[in-house]
Amino acid sequence: MAQHNPWPDEGNTGHIWDEDLRELDNPPPLWWMLAFYAGLIMIVFYAVYYPTIPLVDSHTKGVAGWTQVEEYKEDFEVLNNWRERTFAAEEEKLASMDVADIIKDDELRAYAVATSKVLFGDYCMACHGANGSGNPNFPVLADDNWLWGGSVKQIEASLEKGRVGNMPAKGMMGNLNDEEIGQVADYVIALAADEADSEQYAAGKAIYNGKGLCMACHGPQGKPVAPNGATNLTGSIPRFVGVPGNLQADRRDSVIHTITYGVNVKKDGNYLPETRRAEMPSFKERLPDADVNIKRLAIYVHELGGGQ
Numbered sequence: 371m372a373q374h375n376p377w378p379d380e381g382n383t384g385h386i387w388d389e390d391l392r393e394l395d396n397p398p399p400l401w402w403m404l405a406f407y408a409g410l411i412m413i414v415f416y417a418v419y420y421p422t423i424p425l426v427d428s429h430t431k432g433v434a435g436w437t438q439v440e441e442y443k444e445d446f447e448v449l450n451n452w453r454e455r456t457f458a459a460e461e462e463k464l465a466s467m468d469v470a471d472i473i474k475d476d477e478l479r480a481y482a483v484a485t486s487k488v489l490f491g492d493y494c495m496a497c498h499g500a501n502g503s504g505n506p507n508f509p510v511l512a513d514d515n516w517l518w519g520g521s522v523k524q525i526e527a528s529l530e531k532g533r534v535g536n537m538p539a540k541g542m543m544g545n546l547n548d549e550e551i552g553q554v555a556d557y558v559i560a561l562a563a564d565e566a567d568s569e570q571y572a573a574g575k576a577i578y579n580g581k582g583l584c585m586a587c588h589g590p591q592g593k594p595v596a597p598n599g600a601t602n603l604t605g606s607i608p609r610f611v612g613v614p615g616n617l618q619a620d621r622r623d624s625v626i627h628t629i630t631y632g633v634n635v636k637k638d639g640n641y642l643p644e645t646r647r648a649e650m651p652s653f654k655e656r657l658p659d660a661d662v663n664i665k666r667l668a669i670y671v672h673e674l675g676g677g678q
């Protein structure tokens with residue numbers, strides 16, 4: 371800053387930088403002051419007109435009686451009325467037709483899929499992942515392996531009734547020892563890798579078809595003969611990953627855990643703490659307009675990629 375002021379008469383503040391850069395003391399322009407006062411008036415107007423000032427346990431309501439929630443509700447109703455008028459014919463058909471017929475109609479099918487995305491996001495995605503791509507220990511819906519069947523009627527039934535699979539601990543009779551469980555686990559892993567015919571898995575294969583009676587549910591070649599809730603063991607995507615408390619545990623430990631503790635196994639009316647839990651809730655009571663929305667979602671899931 372300079373020591374003395376070479377421009378004493380121009381009304382500068384005496385602050386001078388870089389020899390000639392001065393701070394002047396001019397009044398603000400008129401337009402700026404007008405805008406400033408207009409702003410003050412608007413503040414008072416808004417404060418009186420809209421809900422504004424916080425009180426101890428509420429706030430001033432404003433003379434306009436406006437609330438954001440009210441406005442949202444009004445807009446929503448306008449949109450809903452428009453939707454109902456525009457898609458009345460489609461909704462009527464979804465309500466009255468059978469899913470098996472709806473899915474054969476290209477336009478209705480596309481309509482059902484398009485109107486399911488938000489529903490799926492709200493009600494299904496938390497468990498089944500975006501677009502049904504699965505989450506650890508929740509089944510993938512976008513592949514062609516089905517626990518309970520992939521026809522649109524079977525999918526509809528899964529949604530309507532819910533599904534709870536059951537696998538006894540330690541084989542059908544509950545009598546496999548740790549060594550046998552290890553052998554049958556190796557055989558199961560080989561089934562998924564398509565190497566199960568190798569001589570080294572003969573012991574596991576014998577247990578699978580004999581003492582463990584695994585084939586009763588999982589089918590003689592690892593594929594259930596008819597959908598019964600059991601996993602297709604030849605599929606490339608594991609149904610369960612890790613062990614409870616450690617999702618990183620390797621595949622063999624994971625399979626051994628499933629065989630040792632079973633799926634949804636109860637003792638004295640309570641689930642065993644270590645058993646695999648697999649429960650698809652019924653959506654009959656959970657979904658709004660369930661009779662139409664279950665059909666819509668069944669078609670959506672069927673179209674995700676793996677429908678049969």
Ligand code: HEC
Pocket residue numbers: 490493494495496497498507508509511515516517518519520525528529533534535599647648649650651653667668671
């Ligand atoms: C709380 C978690 C959860 C939610 C929410 C959920 N599901 Fe499921 N779903 C499961 C589980 C677990 C299974 C596997 C049941 C079993 O193993 O028997 C399943 C199974 C299914 C199946 C059968 C899959 C097959 O392979 O046969 C379908 C279809 C399905 N769900 C669709 C849906 C749809 C559509 C929604 C949304 C309306 C939904 N689910 C919401 C957990 C859930």
Ligand code: HEC
Pocket residue numbers: 509517535536537538540541542554555558578582583584585586587588598599600601607608609610611625628629633648
């Ligand atoms: C009473 C029917 C039943 C029997 C018997 C049965 N399972 Fe299962 N198994 C199931 C069901 C149900 C599931 C779980 C399906 C689901 O919820 O996704 C399952 C799941 C599995 C899984 C998990 C698959 C994965 O990818 O994580 C393995 C492994 C398995 N079973 C192996 C066996 C073996 C080995 C035996 C014989 C010792 C056997 N199961 C006997 C019904 C059965």
